[in-house]
């Protein structure tokens with residue numbers, strides 16, 4: 417298992433290129449199952465989750481071609497030869513459930529392993545299944561698999577999500593594109609990644625209205641065709657590096673990012689004392705004064721994203737005064753707290769809220785990554801801490817961040833990947 421060795425205490429200065437969004441690329445890759453024609457995607461991040469999705473699509477029968485000159489340009493093509501998504505791949509990555517809607521819509525049947533819970537919560541898929549049932553699917557669970565059928569094809573329907581789910585919205589949109597008639601989705605998620613998915617589907621010939629709102633109307637078509645699409649920038653990677661500028665008291669230009677897709681993260685940065693300047697095709701972030709404690713509550717977009725919660729926790733651990741972070745999306749997303757406390761932070765958890773009492777400085781320590789974003793919160797703490805931090809289990813980080821050590825080193829960080837043979 418590789419680890420990162422970080423020697424902290426240096427402000428970061430420089431430019432960081434923000435990659436394509438993992439959470440947009442994964443559902444958009446599943447769209448390749450909706451057509452036999454080529455779907456050509458640019459700005460696909462080079463991360464483990466994308467490789468897992470490639471492996472899944474390949475075993476469904478798709479051919480994957482990597483562009484020789486651009487590792488972020490991948491083309492998917494082919495017909496579905498196998499309608500089963502096996503446990504050994506789905507268990508690696510929850511987003512695998514996103515093949516369910518497209519395969520069912522194309523083939524009238526699909527068998528997809530239940531993803532199971534993960535470190536941050538139980539994460540059931542009941543809303544995915546209920547929404548597909550509203551489109552006429554018949555679903556049973558057998559031996560850990562979702563077995564879905566629609567012998568006469570899916571038909572349009574109306575579904576009100578009882579609460580917002582990103583993945584269930586995506587699965588249902590993709591299925592509805594090939595259903596007969598009109599589908600109406602209410603209380604749908606409206607994350608920028610869903611808008612990117614809708615843009616790609618429209619480029620493939622889908623008829624979707626209401627992009628960016630919680631009320632979507634999808635008129636099914638008989639066929640979708642191939643398309644070219646460039647994946648939206650990763651607003652979570654962008655917010656993460658903005659926290660790196662903030663926590664080290666430096667200045668970073670985040671290239672490829674757009675302030676308009678950042679939701680309430682920008683306001684939270686500014687409130688905490690981090691300056692943010694929109695530029696053409698970039699965002700400049702810097703901190704010259706002290707950090708201030710703030711209160712945050714995670715919410716669906718445009719509220720504060722749960723995927724930025726751990727990184728802000730690290731930032732706020734050295735801010736003046738007290739902060740409170742309330743996590744409303746996942747029931748177990750504070751696993752970074754004991755690790756941050758081992759580095760000198762003063763954080764107490766009470767139910768779904770964490771109280772952070774700012775300290776003057778953190779000190780390096782051996783710490784353990786527990787999930788993707790928690791991993792980066794410990795890198796951020798390590799960058800600000802005095803002394804050496806050894807971050808273990810960075811395979812969590814490799815799921816969703818590309819070239820972390822190169823990007824940070826180029827801006828003055830001392831971070832080294834120690835490979836374990």
Ligand SMILES: CC(=O)N[C@H]1[C@@H](OP(=O)(O)OP(=O)(O)OC[C@H]2O[C@@H](n3ccc(=O)[nH]c3=O)[C@H](O)[C@@H]2O)O[C@H](CO)[C@@H](O)[C@@H]1O
Pocket residue numbers: 438439440442510511537538539540541542543544545580581582583584721722723745746747
């Ligand atoms: C690949 C991807 O895009 N992942 C993101 C996606 O995950 P994901 O799509 O899994 O998250 P959801 O929006 O579906 O989950 C929100 C909440 O709803 C619950 N729920 C969800 C579906 C369901 O059928 N039943 C149910 O109870 C979940 O357990 C969670 O408590 O959105 C999350 C919330 O912004 C992000 O943290 C993830 O990074």
Ligand SMILES: C=C(OP(=O)(O)O)C(=O)O
Pocket residue numbers: 439510511723788789816
């Ligand atoms: C929780 C995340 O991803 P996933 O839904 O793929 O587990 C994340 O990106 O922070």
